[in-house]
Amino acid sequence: MSQADFVVVANRLPVDRDDDGGWRRSPGGLVTALEPVMRKTEGAWVGWPGKPGLELEPFDFEGTHLVPVVLSADEVQNYYEGFSNDTIWPLYHDVIAAPRYRRVWWDAYVDVNRRFAEASAAAAAEGATVWVQDYQLQLVPALLRKLRPDLTIGYFHHIPFPAYGLFSQLPWRRQVLEGLMGADVVGFQRVADAGNFARAVRRLFHYTTKASGISVPLEDGGNRNVLAKAFPISIDTESYIEMAQRPEIQARAKEIREGLGNPKAVLLGVDRLDYTKGIRHRLKAFGELLEDGQLTVEDATLVQVASPSRERVEAYIQLRDEIELTVGRINGDFDTMDHTAIRYLHQAFPREEMVALYLAADVMLVTALRDGMNLVAKEYVASRIDNRGVLLLSEFAGAADELGSAIRINPHDIGGMKDAIMRATEMPGSEQGRRMRALRRRVLDHDVTDWSRSFLDALAAAKR
Ligand code: G6P
Numbered sequence: 229m230s231q232a233d234f235v236v237v238a239n240r241l242p243v244d245r246d247d248d249g250g251w252r253r254s255p256g257g258l259v260t261a262l263e264p265v266m267r268k269t270e271g272a273w274v275g276w277p278g279k280p281g282l283e284l285e286p287f288d289f290e291g292t293h294l295v296p297v298v299l300s301a302d303e304v305q306n307y308y309e310g311f312s313n314d315t316i317w318p319l320y321h322d323v324i325a326a327p328r329y330r331r332v333w334w335d336a337y338v339d340v341n342r343r344f345a346e347a348s349a350a351a352a353a354e355g356a357t358v359w360v361q362d363y364q365l366q367l368v369p370a371l372l373r374k375l376r377p378d379l380t381i382g383y384f385h386h387i388p389f390p391a392y393g394l395f396s397q398l399p400w401r402r403q404v405l406e407g408l409m410g411a412d413v414v415g416f417q418r419v420a421d422a423g424n425f426a427r428a429v430r431r432l433f434h435y436t437t438k439a440s441g442i443s444v445p446l447e448d449g450g451n452r453n454v455l456a457k458a459f460p461i462s463i464d465t466e467s468y469i470e471m472a473q474r475p476e477i478q479a480r481a482k483e484i485r486e487g488l489g490n491p492k493a494v495l496l497g498v499d500r501l502d503y504t505k506g507i508r509h510r511l512k513a514f515g516e517l518l519e520d521g522q523l524t525v526e527d528a529t530l531v532q533v534a535s536p537s538r539e540r541v542e543a544y545i546q547l548r549d550e551i552e553l554t555v556g557r558i559n560g561d562f563d564t565m566d567h568t569a570i571r572y573l574h575q576a577f578p579r580e581e582m583v584a585l586y587l588a589a590d591v592m593l594v595t596a597l598r599d600g601m602n603l604v605a606k607e608y609v610a611s612r613i614d615n616r617g618v619l620l621l622s623e624f625a626g627a628a629d630e631l632g633s634a635i636r637i638n639p640h641d642i643g644g645m646k647d648a649i650m651r652a653t654e655m656p657g658s659e660q661g662r663r664m665r666a667l668r669r670r671v672l673d674h675d676v677t678d679w680s681r682s683f684l685d686a687l688a689a690a691k692r
Pocket of ligand 1: 240362363386387537538
């Protein structure tokens with residue numbers, strides 16, 4: 229069996245099943261982020277094909293060797309929906325929803341992480357570099373190091389890492405930190421996340437930390453250094469610019485505005501339907517502006533794309549009901565025959581359609597209550613080749629550390645958010661241009677290739 233010098237390990241494989249049984253590249257943020265890196269190396273990717281019980285042999289896809297990890301229906305329930313998305317996800321997003329601590333879920337998480345580690349060990353050549361992705365696989369670095377001490381192991385955490393006061397709720401907090409410390413480099417989105425991680429390590433293990441380094445004692449009395457540092461992720465900026473320049477996508481943007489009855493302002497929200505995104509807070513602010521008469525449906529339409537996500541997890545089922553009730557009420561109260569208050573789409577769209585939407589939107593609303601990065605904010609900025617449009621950005625999204633020229637909001641402050649929306653809809657073109665140019669500089673200078681390069685450089689340096 230062929231082994232690779234570079235292996236990515238992620239919960240999901242970078243492909244989706246077509247209706248006709250073939251495969252196509254999946255549209256997720258992580259996949260988009262790593263695709264340019266995978267294209268350049270002849271790497272392997274270890275991951276779950278996304279359906280319970282789907283048994284598959286390893287296969288090659290667009291130059292990448294794909295190694296499927298099969299999950300049974302029970303494992304999907306306990307490891308993926310349970311521990312990953314009903315324990316870790318809410319806990320790491322500041323308990324916006326209540327995390328559930330169930331021992332059967334933890335047991336499944338340990339088992340599945342072990343299988344990912346074994347599959348990665350088999351796929352990696354002698355001395356290879358392995359890059360583990362995200363919170364579903366926090367135990368893999370240490371498990372893999374045990375199986376294959378010759379490997380260089382990186383881990384990137386795409387979501388927030390919480391303050392110790394919250395992290396310490398986790399009954400398996402020591403095991404999780406031990407798992408992560410198996411990596412040579414542990415990457416985070418924000419400086420604050422790396423700080424929270426280092427503090428948790430100091431509190432629970434009393435290891436010494438210096439600058440970004442953690443000194444992990446070895447059995448033989450020596451030490452291993454683990455680098456824990458921020459590497460803010462980005463997007464494939466060039467491809468967004470290229471799409472935004474296409475005449476047919478620009479024409480589509482016009483058509484979208486016409487389809488909405490040409491309101492003076494189009495406001496846009498684009499999220500997975502997730503309680504971390506602050507969709508309810510956004511709807512509340514917009515609904516109140518209509519109620520107060522500060523806006524009418526001729527002035528503004530809110531387009532809310534809420535793509536389906538984790539649809540069997542209770543908190544997501546509940547959130548969808550609440551959002552759809554609210555949208556229905558607001559539209560019922562304010563729609564006219566020609567205009568709608570909210571155009572709500574519980575659907576996922578191709579990237580081209582998203583870029584047309586970005587071009588059609590005067591105001592982009594990113595109101596997350598907590599978010600590792602939020603790539604939508606960067607996609608909007610990259611797409612605005614006309615240097616127009618206003619980005620409202622929550623200070624609780626990682627992107628706020630970089631995008632200082634956005635209008636910063638606290639989504640918990642509904643009054644403040646209403647003022648910010650009004651300011652955005654009334655902003656003169658000159659100020660839009662000044663802000664958007666500054667935002668674009670940042671997103672053009674730091675794209676996803678820079679992100680992966682800086683992480684992999686740090687990893688290579690750690691090996692030396
Ligand atoms: C976030 C996570 C990713 C995850 C994605 C989609 O961006 O950081 O790891 O893949 O959400 O969620 P899903 O549960 O559908 O994979």
